[in-house]
Amino acid sequence: MQNTTLKKIAETMGCSISTVSRALKHHPDISVKTREKVLELAAILDYEPNAFAVHLRTKHSKLIGLLVPAISNHFYESFISSVEEESRKNGYSLMILQSANDPDIESDNLRLFRQNRVTGLFACITADTTDLRHYNKMKELDIPVVFFDKVPEEKGLNKVCLADERAAFIAAEAITQAKKTKILALFGDPKLSITQKRRDAFERYIHKNNKGASIDLVFAKNSAEAETDTYKALEKTKKPDVVFCMSDELLLGAMKAIRQKQINIPRELGIITISNGFIPSLYYPEITYVETSGYKLGKLAFTQLMACLSGQPPLQELFVESSLVEGGSL
Amino acid sequence: MQNTTLKKIAETMGCSISTVSRALKHHPDISVKTREKVLELAAILDYEPNAFAVHLRTKHSKLIGLLVPAISNHFYESFISSVEEESRKNGYSLMILQSANDPDIESDNLRLFRQNRVTGLFACITADTTDLRHYNKMKELDIPVVFFDKVPEEKGLNKVCLADERAAFIAAEAITQAKKTKILALFGDPKLSITQKRRDAFERYIHKNNKGASIDLVFAKNSAEAETDTYKALEKTKKPDVVFCMSDELLLGAMKAIRQKQINIPRELGIITISNGFIPSLYYPEITYVETSGYKLGKLAFTQLMACLSGQPPLQELFVESSLVEGGSL
DNA sequence: AATATTCTCGCAATCGTTTGTAATTTTTTT
DNA sequence: AAAAAAATTACAAACGATTGCGAGAATATT
Numbered sequence: 167m168q169n170t171t172l173k174k175i176a177e178t179m180g181c182s183i184s185t186v187s188r189a190l191k192h193h194p195d196i197s198v199k200t201r202e203k204v205l206e207l208a209a210i211l212d213y214e215p216n217a218f219a220v221h222l223r224t225k226h227s228k229l230i231g232l233l234v235p236a237i238s239n240h241f242y243e244s245f246i247s248s249v250e251e252e253s254r255k256n257g258y259s260l261m262i263l264q265s266a267n268d269p270d271i272e273s274d275n276l277r278l279f280r281q282n283r284v285t286g287l288f289a290c291i292t293a294d295t296t297d298l299r300h301y302n303k304m305k306e307l308d309i310p311v312v313f314f315d316k317v318p319e320e321k322g323l324n325k326v327c328l329a330d331e332r333a334a335f336i337a338a339e340a341i342t343q344a345k346k347t348k349i350l351a352l353f354g355d356p357k358l359s360i361t362q363k364r365r366d367a368f369e370r371y372i373h374k375n376n377k378g379a380s381i382d383l384v385f386a387k388n389s390a391e392a393e394t395d396t397y398k399a400l401e402k403t404k405k406p407d408v409v410f411c412m413s414d415e416l417l418l419g420a421m422k423a424i425r426q427k428q429i430n431i432p433r434e435l436g437i438i439t440i441s442n443g444f445i446p447s448l449y450y451p452e453i454t455y456v457e458t459s460g461y462k463l464g465k466l467a468f469t470q471l472m473a474c475l476s477g478q479p480p481l482q483e484l485f486v487e488s489s490l491v492e493g494g495s496l
Numbered sequence: 497m498q499n500t501t502l503k504k505i506a507e508t509m510g511c512s513i514s515t516v517s518r519a520l521k522h523h524p525d526i527s528v529k530t531r532e533k534v535l536e537l538a539a540i541l542d543y544e545p546n547a548f549a550v551h552l553r554t555k556h557s558k559l560i561g562l563l564v565p566a567i568s569n570h571f572y573e574s575f576i577s578s579v580e581e582e583s584r585k586n587g588y589s590l591m592i593l594q595s596a597n598d599p600d601i602e603s604d605n606l607r608l609f610r611q612n613r614v615t616g617l618f619a620c621i622t623a624d625t626t627d628l629r630h631y632n633k634m635k636e637l638d639i640p641v642v643f644f645d646k647v648p649e650e651k652g653l654n655k656v657c658l659a660d661e662r663a664a665f666i667a668a669e670a671i672t673q674a675k676k677t678k679i680l681a682l683f684g685d686p687k688l689s690i691t692q693k694r695r696d697a698f699e700r701y702i703h704k705n706n707k708g709a710s711i712d713l714v715f716a717k718n719s720a721e722a723e724t725d726t727y728k729a730l731e732k733t734k735k736p737d738v739v740f741c742m743s744d745e746l747l748l749g750a751m752k753a754i755r756q757k758q759i760n761i762p763r764e765l766g767i768i769t770i771s772n773g774f775i776p777s778l779y780y781p782e783i784t785y786v787e788t789s790g791y792k793l794g795k796l797a798f799t800q801l802m803a804c805l806s807g808q809p810p811l812q813e814l815f816v817e818s819s820l821v822e823g824g825s826l
Numbered sequence: 827a828a829t830a831t832t833c834t835c836g837c838a839a840t841c842g843t844t845t846g847t848a849a850t851t852t853t854t855t856t
Numbered sequence: 857a858a859a860a861a862a863a864t865t866a867c868a869a870a871c872g873a874t875t876g877c878g879a880g881a882a883t884a885t886t
Contacts, residue, residue, distance in 0.1 A: 171843090184844080218548045222549050250593065263590075264577065283547065449755070450756055512835070513874095518874090525835070550873060552873080553873050835881095837878080850865075854862080
């Protein structure tokens, strides 16, 4: 069956299309009597405005693009969920694409977003994104981009991030207060600025406030690498007394190694991570973590995008604060 | 900056819009020479077809709707991820909305899908969905709907589901083969049909093939309940020698109790669950599970939808088979 | 050389809305 | 009652792309 259109309503009512259109949006030009009739008829015929026609005409797509590395990820999930919620509340639809951490797919997706004339875009860049041309093209087309989580280094972009330094700082503080000195620190891809920031903050704090502590610094690209690296570290004669993981992914790997070696937490070894809290709650004792909420980040990103859309874009880098959540692992 | 349009290209080339349009899609009517020129110019001007205009004209939206209870869910995530992947490969965009298990939001969302003239729809109904009118409206508009996971009872609908009975059956089989006889079986909300199906299949198999085995049947609404219930069961004098969980959520609770009691797996106690595999892999030893893959379900759903779109709709209920994935927990 | 055939390309309608402006009707004013 | 003002509705041009049809130019046929 065909969809009801303004034309169909107009014809069955015996009036013009524009009258119908205006009546439906309570335009003062239309008399109450006709408006009522139109509204009634529209309800009967189940009229649903054709979003494509509306967007084509108004040039306002009410569509927001969202680019994440992967949907199946415990952090992005909560971000997505939160953004979807806000979008729907504000009458926007969401177009979600995954880059799979591949710059080629990323640029394909950005093209798709452009073709769909998204009103705005949330983007999390891949580890290998070096070419920002596609993003710049968005700017040329007046499509505001709010980068989140993994953001480019460039200045003058809208970014919302977890307070990476702060989170690492808090973790380092907790380790220091727990009087741990032999630290195994697991970080992710060293190319990413998030890694650099967390690492810097972590080392700075430890060197300044935890004199005599040693840091065994390891970069692991994924969970499996984290596992082997942790395993190796635990076989050394000078075993660590605490493990710091900068992400859930690394925590998973580290915990597997720890379980294999049957090491008791927290008696023999402390562990702390940066997380949104889901994974840490799976273990017993629960893992102490510095909270970084994808949910909050999503809310913040949305506000930021709305600000861009409705006025002068406040080009700036915003942060979601972190806090320590005590499990029993430290 | 404005987007490049066919008109702009036509004007700078000094030819008509239709020529440009045809040249861009390699229409035989257009000479190679002009085609080349158009292509070149389009590349320079960064032409991106306006999806709205295309869809309005062609009446083919290349947009697929996806309705899930929640994005932040370890099962739907993989489903979404899989569907997104297929969609992109096939030139479709995805519009994802969450129902939050609320029938009102569900119907709002269905309206949104209609307004956006989705080409097809994947839907997982809420636990309280009784009114299928909104879905029937889709059918009237020739929008095929593929229900997945939680599907309506009605006949004559496209459904793709996990083989709930089979999964429980396989788990029961594995338990029997492992010669376990004192079974603690954790099931979810007894109101849900999925619970009933799994329970029936499980009990039937055990009673028939594992003579002398006893089943301690427990219904737990969430992870916390599963934890207390498991804890209690482990304190009884007649301890279970195996735990069966019908879902990841229950597994998480059970494992916490087991960890607290410092019980060795698999030496003192076996455990098996039904899962998509993520949570089981977090433990050491990894948990043996019957796989129910959201990923595979997504692939199946997509194929089903494509079939509906490209010919006679094969109204039918399809199932994703389950298989046993051996961890070291049994 | 005249006609037929094939190549190229442009015209114009269309998809379903929105919206400025003009036209018509009704009401008010004098 | 005639003119002015206000209220109501219709007309028509966009938005950007697609596509059937026809026109003109180039080539082929006799």
